[in-house]
Amino acid sequence: MASLTSSSVFDRVLGPEEGRLVRVGASLGAVIAVVVLASLLNVSLLSVLVNGTQTGVVYALVALGIALVYKSTRVLNFAQGEIGTVAAFVVYLGLAGFDKSVILQQNEVAFLEMVGWSILAIMVGAVLAVLINLGIVQQLQNAAPVTTLVATIGVALLLVGAEVLYFEALPRSFPQFLAGGPSGVELGGLCLSTTAEGACLGAEGTFAVGGVNITYQFLLTTAILVVVAAALGVFFRTPAGTALLATSQEPFAAQLSGVSVTAMSALAWGTAGAFGALAGILGGGVFQSITPGFMTSLFLVPAIVAAVLGGITSMPGAVVGSLLLGIVQTFANSAVGANGWSVPGPPQLATFGVLLLVLLFRPRGLFGKEA
Amino acid sequence: MATTTAPAPSELGTDDPRNPWTPSPAGRIARLAVFGLLMAAAIAAPLIVPDVQVNLVTRAFVFGIIALSMNILIGYTGTVSLGHQAFVGVGAFTAAYILTNVGLPWLAAVAVAMLVGALQALLIGVLALRVQGFFFAIVTLAYGLFTKEVVFNITALTGGGAGAQAPRPAFVEPAADYAGSITGDVRYAWLALAFLAAIWVLDWRFTSSRGGRAVQALRDDSRVAASWGINVRAFTLLAFGLSGAVAGIAGALFASTQVFVSPESFTLTVALTYVLMTTVGGVGSRPGVVLGGFVFAGLAPILTALHDTPGWGVAEEGGEGALDVCATAPPRVVAGVFGLVLLGVGIEAVRHLALGERRTHVQRVLGGLIFLGAAWLGAVVGLGGAFGALGGYCIFTSITPLIEPVIGVVLLLVTLIQFPGGIAEQLEAPLRWLSFGKFHEEKSTSVGGGSAAGSSSMRP
Numbered sequence: 001m002a003s004l005t006s007s008s009v010f011d012r013v014l015g016p017e018e019g020r021l022v023r024v025g026a027s028l029g030a031v032i033a034v035v036v037l038a039s040l041l042n043v044s045l046l047s048v049l050v051n052g053t054q055t056g057v058v059y060a061l062v063a064l065g066i067a068l069v070y071k072s073t074r075v076l077n078f079a080q081g082e083i084g085t086v087a088a089f090v091v092y093l094g095l096a097g098f099d100k101s102v103i104l105q106q107n108e109v110a111f112l113e114m115v116g117w118s119i120l121a122i123m124v125g126a127v128l129a130v131l132i133n134l135g136i137v138q139q140l141q142n143a144a145p146v147t148t149l150v151a152t153i154g155v156a157l158l159l160v161g162a163e164v165l166y167f168e169a170l171p172r173s174f175p176q177f178l179a180g181g182p183s184g185v186e187l188g189g190l191c192l193s194t195t196a197e198g199a200c201l202g203a204e205g206t207f208a209v210g211g212v213n214i215t216y217q218f219l220l221t222t223a224i225l226v227v228v229a230a231a232l233g234v235f236f237r238t239p240a241g242t243a244l245l246a247t248s249q250e251p252f253a254a255q256l257s258g259v260s261v262t263a264m265s266a267l268a269w270g271t272a273g274a275f276g277a278l279a280g281i282l283g284g285g286v287f288q289s290i291t292p293g294f295m296t297s298l299f300l301v302p303a304i305v306a307a308v309l310g311g312i313t314s315m316p317g318a319v320v321g322s323l324l325l326g327i328v329q330t331f332a333n334s335a336v337g338a339n340g341w342s343v344p345g346p347p348q349l350a351t352f353g354v355l356l357l358v359l360l361f362r363p364r365g366l367f368g369k370e371a
Numbered sequence: 372m373a374t375t376t377a378p379a380p381s382e383l384g385t386d387d388p389r390n391p392w393t394p395s396p397a398g399r400i401a402r403l404a405v406f407g408l409l410m411a412a413a414i415a416a417p418l419i420v421p422d423v424q425v426n427l428v429t430r431a432f433v434f435g436i437i438a439l440s441m442n443i444l445i446g447y448t449g450t451v452s453l454g455h456q457a458f459v460g461v462g463a464f465t466a467a468y469i470l471t472n473v474g475l476p477w478l479a480a481v482a483v484a485m486l487v488g489a490l491q492a493l494l495i496g497v498l499a500l501r502v503q504g505f506f507f508a509i510v511t512l513a514y515g516l517f518t519k520e521v522v523f524n525i526t527a528l529t530g531g532g533a534g535a536q537a538p539r540p541a542f543v544e545p546a547a548d549y550a551g552s553i554t555g556d557v558r559y560a561w562l563a564l565a566f567l568a569a570i571w572v573l574d575w576r577f578t579s580s581r582g583g584r585a586v587q588a589l590r591d592d593s594r595v596a597a598s599w600g601i602n603v604r605a606f607t608l609l610a611f612g613l614s615g616a617v618a619g620i621a622g623a624l625f626a627s628t629q630v631f632v633s634p635e636s637f638t639l640t641v642a643l644t645y646v647l648m649t650t651v652g653g654v655g656s657r658p659g660v661v662l663g664g665f666v667f668a669g670l671a672p673i674l675t676a677l678h679d680t681p682g683w684g685v686a687e688e689g690g691e692g693a694l695d696v697c698a699t700a701p702p703r704v705v706a707g708v709f710g711l712v713l714l715g716v717g718i719e720a721v722r723h724l725a726l727g728e729r730r731t732h733v734q735r736v737l738g739g740l741i742f743l744g745a746a747w748l749g750a751v752v753g754l755g756g757a758f759g760a761l762g763g764y765c766i767f768t769s770i771t772p773l774i775e776p777v778i779g780v781v782l783l784l785v786t787l788i789q790f791p792g793g794i795a796e797q798l799e800a801p802l803r804w805l806s807f808g809k810f811h812e813e814k815s816t817s818v819g820g821g822s823a824a825g826s827s828s829m830r831p
Contacts, residue, residue, distance in 0.1 A: 146451050150650040308509040345520025352517035363501050
């Protein structure tokens with residue numbers, strides 16, 4: 001049924017050039033609609049953008065891993081989120097000196113120490129992902145796709161079980177890389193929102209833009225995503241990256257050209273595991289606490305939806321889809337909160353709405369090339 | 372999407388369509404006798420189990436119906452639904468609304484639930500025409516979350532977090548002065564069994580019809596199907612409508628089992644459980660998925676019952692009351708998982724060493740059954756043994772949401788990697804025998820198409 005319907009409305013009606021025009025127009029229209037909607041619904045657009053980006057960046061790191069794994073091995077990896085939880089717990093254990101009764105305090109954690117343990121945790125995440133690929137996914141190569149999907153769900157639940165066994169299902173405080181924000185700094189010397197006394201609004205040690213606190217952690221998280229995305233972009237231009245792309249398009253032909261398909265799938269899973277681990281460490285910082293399974297319950301499903309929004313095999317798509325989803329979810333929450341509506345589950349409503357809207361006009365996702 | 376699935380029993384034993392093998396008269400009688408015994412066991416089940424567990428049997432029958440509904444999508448059309456709990460939930464809340472707010476008789480409520488279930492599945496099915504397999508699975512995932520968080524929390528329709536009442540039909544309630552063993556629960560279990568049997572037969576007839584074959588042709592290759600003049604859109608929608616209708620019926624039965632339904636019964640974990648039970652059962656095989664449904668319906672309540680049993684479960688430190696509810700079950704579950712994995716691996720190793728590749732079909736079936744039984748035993752032993760070492764701290768305030776999939780992990784990692792075809796693959800020979808075929812099947816490579824390739828590629 002797919003082949004009959006895989007082209008979008010635009011592609012069928014218009015040529016590629018006109019289609020691009022329509023796409024630019026649609027994007028501009030969407031932005032204008034959001035601005036108009038925000039002013040109609042009393043939503044602070046700036047706060048939505050900042051808070052939405054904050055969650056969107058974590059979605060993006062998970063979504064990149066999901067997209068990479070799907071691209072290389074055609075597997076929807078439900079364990080992608082839980083790799084991050086494991087990594088966050090590794091960092092926690094390291095910082096706590098392998099004593100799980102220690103309660104971590106933000107101001108007692110040294111930046112470099114946290115960076116060191118994070119690098120170790122990222123390696124753990126990469127190794128874990130490679131092992132999942134070797135031990136489970138490759139064993140099920142000849143099974144139906146749904147069996148592999150179910151197996152990764154099983155891995156996720158097993159990891160949750162193992163975490164619960166050792167750490168118990170208690171929330172544990174988890175530090176951010178950097179506490180606070182650039183204090184006393186205002187955007188271009190302009191304080192966009194002031195208190196009655198004329199002071200710049202914002203929590204201690206942060207600076208405020210339009211009443212929104214901007215923290216070092218937020219700036220760092222965004223910078224990490226930019227670096228990761230750029231590194232991935234460069235990687236796909238190296239010989240190894242080209243081999244990975246070739247394998248994802250036609251494994252047999254790639255094998256004939258001397259590319260090891262097994263090595264490529266290990267490379268993709270390892271990279272995805274590293275991204276997942278990074279997402280877990282940053283995701284733990286968002287709420288400054290971690291519990292077993294928090295990445296799966298909070299970030300996995302939005303990340304999968306975001307990857308699909310972007311077109312599942314597209315890396316830029318995964319990032320754009322994640323940021324879009326984070327912002328739309330925050331928008332829905334603020335709109336409901338600001339107007340006192342009694343709508344249950346605004347983020348879920350927004351997620352489903354955006355997914356339907358995007359897939360209706362572009363069944364392959366925003367950046368999807370393959371059907 | 373799914374091209375390699377376990378063969379349906381009706382497809383088995385038909386090597387040569389011009390001259391099919393038929394059993395002798397004695398063979399027919401033996402098969403009918405075994406079939407009758409199985410039927411009798413299903414009917415007697417609600418009477419045999421203790422009174423408090425009768426609703427568990429009903430739950431198993433309802434899960435069987437849900438598995439059949441899943442099977443129409445995953446097994447026949449090859450479309451994975453990750454939001455099936457929403458399909459079932461819509462049926463449940465529709466029935467509850469009709470029963471309490473409109474006041475129609477129970478059967479009418481079931482009919483409405485069936486129609487509403489089919490309607491929502493058709494709407495989602497329209498999307499499936501535009502959006503390809505994997506993308507569609509994610510749409511159902513988002514649909515399930517959306518339904519659970521938004522639709523099921525609209526207080527005017529569903530009672531919101533407080534839930535809704537769904538009384539049982541008057542005709543299953545015994546007279547006030549009745550004191551026999553056939554209680555209302557038992558009658559309701561039989562009602563659920565009757566629905567399961569009816570849906571089974573309808574599903575069987577459907578797969579044997581032109582429409583059923585057309586739907587399965589779509590799974591294998593929609594483009595080839597279209598070239599044979601099969602109306603892709605119409606038959607995709609037909610499959611979705613059927614699956615939704617069956618899910619709606621299951622939802623109505625589910626709601627009246629506990630006489631109460633709340634949004635918390637339809638979380639994402641439940642959707643994953645449905646996918647698990649269908650896959651562990653063996654997609655495409657009616658007996659397989661229904662057995663898978665039975666297994667998963669029984670897991671959580673059996674573990675909870677174990678948890679409440681003195682010596683196995685709670686109240687060891689003399690503490691009474693609410694805290695005990697969350698005292699020790701989950702660590703035992705996790706330990707059970709590891710125990711089971713170890714046991715399964717051990718048994719597999721013994722089987723390989725002792726029998727090697729010289730195994731006959733009988734040995735394979737016996738080995739499979741022993742394996743499944745041992746897995747169950749392992750769960751119990753693992754749970755009990757780990758209790759002493761790990762007991763003493765509270766893990767989940769609510770136990771049930773994680774238990775089913777965590778145990779599912781066991782069935783999964785042990786069973787699936789060895790048998791990607793699930794329970795259906797293990798029971799292939801007896802099922803073939805029961806459906807009037809030969810117990811022993813010679814390996815054939817030329818006929819059978821995709822399904823034969825699927826069954827032979829399961830153990831490379």
